[in-house]
Amino acid sequence: MRNSNSFDFLKAYNMDRRIFTKACISCLGLALLSPMVTSCQSTHYTTGMIEDNGITVLKSEFTYLKKDQPMTRAYIIVRNENLEFPIYLYRFSDNEYSALLMKCTHQGNELSAAGDHLHCSAHGSEFNNKGAVAQGPAEKNLRTFNVTTEGDKLLIDLRS
Numbered sequence: 001m002r003n004s005n006s007f008d009f010l011k012a013y014n015m016d017r018r019i020f021t022k023a024c025i026s027c028l029g030l031a032l033l034s035p036m037v038t039s040c041q042s043t044h045y046t047t048g049m050i051e052d053n054g055i056t057v058l059k060s061e062f063t064y065l066k067k068d069q070p071m072t073r074a075y076i077i078v079r080n081e082n083l084e085f086p087i088y089l090y091r092f093s094d095n096e097y098s099a100l101l102m103k104c105t106h107q108g109n110e111l112s113a114a115g116d117h118l119h120c121s122a123h124g125s126e127f128n129n130k131g132a133v134a135q136g137p138a139e140k141n142l143r144t145f146n147v148t149t150e151g152d153k154l155l156i157d158l159r160s
């Protein structure tokens with residue numbers, strides 16, 4: 001037969017076990033989320049340089065070093081005070097890029113970049129890396145800008 005002291009001990013033991021289990025689950029969750037956090041941190045922003053007809057970005061903005069090895073980013077984001085919305089600049093190859101205005105065509109919310117697509121947190125629309133609607137409610141594709149390459153520079157034509 002248990003006395004009240006042994007019940008207290010069991011309650012404390014069960015409480016410790018629950019706290020321990022919760023701590024383990026939290027640690028596991030953090031471990032699983034850490035690659036996502038890392039990928040969020042890897043989003044690269046640049047202001048670019050405003051020119052007469054658009055904005056210039058250096059190709060080198062796409063490169064970075066990982067363990068001393070040169071790596072290439074799939075996309076960067078151009079955020080400049082002269083732009084109403086940022087521009088998602090996606091690299092298909094050294095000479096092929098897409099530049100998309102990060103403004104949702106449904107109701108004008110700013111989009112977020114998620115790898116090779118853009119997501120709208122307002123109502124869930126998604127667009128691919130060429131600006132085409134991948135999921136509604138948006139029905140119109142994103143505004144795109146012509147991108148030309150000139151040596152080590154990219155010119156995003158804001159008139160297009």
Ligand code: FES
Pocket residue numbers: 104105106107108109120121122123124125136137138
């Ligand atoms: S504003 Fe983007 S889905 Fe509605």
